[in-house]
Amino acid sequence: MTKLPPRLDIRNLKRSFEGRVVVDDVSLTIEPGQVTCLLGPSGCGKSTTLRMIAGVDMQDSGQIYVDGKLICDTVFRIPPERRNTGLMFQDFALFPHLSVAENVAFGLSGSRSEKAARVRELLGRVGLARFEESYPHELSGGEQQRVALARALAPRPRLMLMDEPFSGLDNRLRDEIRDETLDVLKQEDTGVLLVTHEPDEAMRMADEIALMRAGKIVQRGAPYNIYNAPRDKEAVGFFSDINVIDGVVRGALTDTPFGQFLAPGVPDGQAVEIVIRPQHFKIDFDRDGRGPDPTPSDGAAARGVVERARFMGNESLVEFRMDHDGSKLRVTVPNVFLPSVGKALWLSIRRDRCFVFPKVA
Missing domain, CATH: 2.40.50.140 (Nucleic acid-binding proteins)
Incomplete structure (x- = not known):
């Protein structure tokens, strides 16, 4: 049986700003349905890595592959909108002038009936079927986050990129939304790269944690192994x-x-x-x-x-x-x-x- 390529494969990514190395030779793979958390303190390079994968920033060197196909190196570059990746950010980025259904349908292709069916399916999954005609300002923070998730999943992306998506929620709601989000992503068999600076979030959500420090991935493994077999004092102290x-x-x-x-x-x-x-x-x-x-x-x-x-x-x-x-x-x-x-x-x-x-x- 032929082994399928990883959903995401980044190789030796490097990025500098004004002579300062921000991402230093980062390599990482994510399999279908796998949730990997890029975990580290503020300023360690994790969000820059995410932006390069999304296509909104360009690496100085290295390659990015999705499902075995090159999407970006220093010469060839597929634009962000054609990378078949979903994006979720901490500010939700919903369109205030569009209804919930219109937000979820934004960017979908196909006939009107096909788009409407996909919107209904996803809003049902995230428990917001009755809010189709509502507007973002009429929803709570948790409800807005569910809409953002449904919108990101609507085009069936092969890869979901999430940058601190739950940081704007209060602690109790955050745990609930994390669990619901994880369930939906697993159902879609989407590969997920979650950027966070919170160890609890990484331990709760990740199949694998990539611990990042000063632009490098210093340790990578299952949450249990990262916690119980840390590579150095700083790794122990981060958790x-x-x-x-x-x-x-x-x-x-x-x-x-x-x-x-x-x-x-x-x-x-x-x-x-x-x-x-x-x-x-x-x-x-x-x-x-x-x-x-x-x-x-x-x-x-x-x-x-x-x-x-x-x-x-x-x-x-x-x-x-x-x-x-x-x-x-x-x-x-x-x-x-x-x-x-x-x-x-x-x-x-x-x-x-x-x-x-x-x-x-």
Whole structure:
């Protein structure tokens, strides 16, 4: 059986502005029905990458293929309107003078009856069948986003490009619209490239995350793998708060107040950073002044004094000042846990949830 080409295949894209490299040798593939999130902080080059794929910006070098066909290099260029791609942006970009049905039908080809049937089909899918004759200003933000989705899908694009499309919605509505959007896109077997700076959005929607930093894709994989096997400290910190403990490797081990940590492959004398998320600490009360005995999974315990405790809704955040070096650690605990300021407690670390990285100067 012959393998079909990827829905999207971008190869070695580069783009500079006034001598500053914004997109640096980016390559990426997306299969039919796959949702890939291009995730990264503001200014990392992800929206510029999207604009080059859409055809509204031109790469300095590299090629873009859709369904195995070249649509753009530095010589050949198919115009944006002929690339068979759908576009969704955070401002919805609906035409205020057109009705909902007219917005969805905009850009459709075919007979009047064919266009009307496609409009009815999509408005039914997004739950807006009764709003055909309404105008955008008469709709809520969530309803406008559904109209924008229906309009983008109406011509049956092979590829959907989405640039922060849910950022204008409140949090509760955002989750609902994300899920509905994902369902409709999967039904259409559309390849999706979603640009976002929100890790939660990427984790919720993506089949694959491409983590971007300073113009480059630094890591790519399924959400589970990106979260649990990050390539460096910055990748860990992009998805959650982190604590960092400094150490030095001796014989593939690093001594810390929490016991020894393995650092395989790291040369002796190399400074390292042990990175721990706040939820991966275990707290024990100081009952006898010595703390709990070490365990194989959690190692030794170190004592800290509570400086602050706050309830955050579904968890509590406790900040400690550690006895051994005066450093601060942030720990989260499920539900309500609000020890008094000045309380001494013992902390241990889940070894299987720590990351050891060579320290970068």
